[in-house]
Amino acid sequence: MISIRSFFPSLPENSSSAADSGQIISLNNRPPDDVYDKIKKETGADKIYRLSVFLTDKEQLLFAAPAGPDIISGLEDLEFCAKAGFSLIQKLGIKPEIGIISGGRAGDLGRDKTVDQTILTAEALEAKLNSEGISAKHYTILIEDAIKETNFLILPDSLSGEMILKTVAGVGEGVEIGNILLLKPPVGETMSDSRIYIEQLTKKADLKNLDILKEVLAILHL
Structure with a gap:
């Protein structure tokens, strides 16, 4: 299995998981149903989303x-996920x-209210991020084009994210590295807790690579 160590230029070659500051918490593969409520x-935190990290089949x-x-x-x-993920x-x-x-594509507007909303929301997010100096491009439904030019996908909803990860890394040839929890504070508040939670979501997750991800997070004191 490929090691992801080379993907992180900030990770010293001779570092080890001993650098763990204790602030990076790994959840079990099948944590209790109430683990997120406890977090x-x-x-x-008001809401919890996952930033999924994985390798494609290429x-x-x-x-x-x-x-x-x-x-x-x-x-x-979606804006929170984009900005929090971008910074991390x-x-x-x-x-x-x-x-x-x-x-859907722009030409699909008017065919279905649900699809319309995802297109309009994506266009609004694209405009907002770019106006704030964060480069982003709306690729419509063409995810195959997006991964040729980008490395951070913002998906229409949480279910899409779950399905894509499980398809690529759960039954496909991609490899799940791990998931970093993005903790969204209540409106108008900030998060003071410095702990970072990571987890594996599929049975095919590469635990050695998850340890490397944990190592990077610990060394950088994120």
Whole structure:
């Protein structure tokens, strides 16, 4: 199995998991159903989303958000995932290139209200991020084009994120590295808890690579 160590330029060659600061917490493969409620209570988070990290079958490092456990409720939640993920990926020493995915092409507007909403939301997110100096491009439903030019996918909703990860890394030839939980604070508040939670979502997750991801997070004191 390929090691992801070379993907992180900020990771010293001779580092080890002993550098763990104790602030990076690994959840079990099948944590209790109430684990996310407990995390919310301990940290004050309002919602929890996953930033999924995996390799495609061509061994391309790819980030994607959101996935569950919580459900996206609109543009504000997607904006949070995009900005929180962007900042975290930067800290990992990787330049994030955002590709926004929606449920259809511009020509599909008017065919279905649900699809329309994903397109309009994606266009609004693209405009907002670019206006704030964060480069992002709306690739409509063409995820196959997005991964040719970007390394951070923003998906229409949490269910899409779950399905894509499980398809690529669960039954496909991709490899799940792990998931980093993005803790969204209540409106108008900030998170003071510095702990980072990581987990594996599929049985095919590469635990050695998950340890490397944990190592990077610990060394950088994210």
